[in-house]
Amino acid sequence: MTLIEDPKIAETYEDVRDDKTETNWMFLGFVNDKADILEVKATGTDGLSGFTSNLSPDQAGFGFLRIPLKNDEYSERIKFVFVSYCGPQVRVMRKAKLGIQKAQVQSVLRSFAIEMNVTEAKDLDESEVLLRLKRAGGANYDRQTSNY
Numbered sequence: 001m002t003l004i005e006d007p008k009i010a011e012t013y014e015d016v017r018d019d020k021t022e023t024n025w026m027f028l029g030f031v032n033d034k035a036d037i038l039e040v041k042a043t044g045t046d047g048l049s050g051f052t053s054n055l056s057p058d059q060a061g062f063g064f065l066r067i068p069l070k071n072d073e074y075s076e077r078i079k080f081v082f083v084s085y086c087g088p089q090v091r092v093m094r095k096a097k098l099g100i101q102k103a104q105v106q107s108v109l110r111s112f113a114i115e116m117n118v119t120e121a122k123d124l125d126e127s128e129v130l131l132r133l134k135r136a137g138g139a140n141y142d143r144q145t146s147n148y
Contacts, residue, residue: 003104004028004038012040013109016066019078025051028105029061033091036101038062048129052121057087060094062105064112069133079133080112088119113137 015023022045029041041061044050051063063083070076084102086095113136118124 003036003101004108006037006039008040009038010108012043013064015043016064017080017111019066024066025063027051027054027061027063027085029059030094033094036097038101038105048124048126051083052124055085055087055121057120058089060086060090060098062102062109064109067129067133069130069137077137079114079137081129081133082106082109082112082115083124084115084117086117086119 009028012023012026015021016026023043024047025044026040027042028038031037031039038061042054044054048065048067051065063081063085065081065083067079067081068076069079084098086098114129114132116124116129116132
């Protein structure tokens with residue numbers, strides 16, 4: 001089995017992308033410390049806070065999130081975030097392989113507005129994520145956040 005062969009990964013990715021489902025995030029983790037095989041470790045409907053609560057310091061993996069973004073009071077757009085996560089207690093060999101593995105994962109989790117590389121759950125601060133999404137979105141007509 002290769003890194004991202006499990007068909008459940010692609011199915012879960014489509015579930016997160018589907019606006020008709022409540023699932024708004026997924027986390028792919030390694031089946032064990034030795035194998036370079038990913039599986040869906042967790043999914044949820046509780047947004048960024050639910051996603052970050054599933055991250056642990058000894059874990060590495062990849063996340064995909066659907067985040068509603070209000071550019072002004074009249075419009076809401078859905079944006080997607082790809083997360084590469086490598087906790088501070090992850091083994092050296094796992095850390096060394098993540099860069100190459102990320103490219104393989106992105107061949108399946110391919111449509112996203114921003115990519116974030118994080119080493120701690122606190123790196124995924126909601127206001128920072130929303131700001132980065134707004135910046136990536138181009139024109140911003142919301143006066144309250146126009147000076148970024």
